[in-house]
Amino acid sequence: MKRINSASRWNSAKRTVILTLVVMVLACAFCACDIVGSKDTDTTLRESIVSTESVKPAEEPTEETVPTETSSGTESYQSTTSEETVVEKKLSLTINGQNVSVQWEDNESVKALKDFVKNNPLKIQMSMYGGFEQVGSLGTNLPRNDRQTKTSAGDIVLYSGNQIVVFYGSNSWAYTRLGYVTDKNAAEMTELLGNGNVTIEILMK
Numbered sequence: 001m002k003r004i005n006s007a008s009r010w011n012s013a014k015r016t017v018i019l020t021l022v023v024m025v026l027a028c029a030f031c032a033c034d035i036v037g038s039k040d041t042d043t044t045l046r047e048s049i050v051s052t053e054s055v056k057p058a059e060e061p062t063e064e065t066v067p068t069e070t071s072s073g074t075e076s077y078q079s080t081t082s083e084e085t086v087v088e089k090k091l092s093l094t095i096n097g098q099n100v101s102v103q104w105e106d107n108e109s110v111k112a113l114k115d116f117v118k119n120n121p122l123k124i125q126m127s128m129y130g131g132f133e134q135v136g137s138l139g140t141n142l143p144r145n146d147r148q149t150k151t152s153a154g155d156i157v158l159y160s161g162n163q164i165v166v167f168y169g170s171n172s173w174a175y176t177r178l179g180y181v182t183d184k185n186a187a188e189m190t191e192l193l194g195n196g197n198v199t200i201e202i203l204m205k
Helices: 002-054 108-117 186-193
Strands: 091-095 098-100 102-104 122-125 127-129 133-137 147-150 155-159 163-167 172-181 199-204
Touching: 091 102, 091 108, 108 172, 108 199, 122 133, 163 172, 163 199
Parallel strands: none
Antiparallel strands: 091 098, 091 199, 102 172, 122 199, 127 133, 133 163, 147 172, 155 163, 155 172
């Protein structure tokens, strides 16, 4: 009976030891699996983080102002210019309101006459004289260069520096020539001046 009990206790002890070893092995195996799983999980997490960091969001295109140049590289301005035609005024003569064409002399007397009437027309009441001319006062003295002259119909002269004479006939005297009527003959001048006193107007236009 004692032997049986000893054997039984021994067997019981062996089972206990074996069970303990099995439990320890299982425990170690479980711990190892847990560690490996933790490592795998940590590795996967790190790879996921790295993968997330490596993927960058696509950059949205930004609008940029691209400078443009003209074909010449500079900004050009179109300027318009207007040219005004300056019409030079000329010395003119009317007789009783009728325009007559006159070829004026190029001398100091005519230049002074232009200056005298450039702002205000000059009206002169003329008087018939000698049956060949009409004469009137200018109201001013002009430069004179009198020379003995034989006149004809249409001639315009300065007499004594302050009187203007328009001829419809002929005379010989010392005058300064001012010009002559170009668009009327002797008969037309007689018709214009030989029928009574007239009014002449000298002006710039």
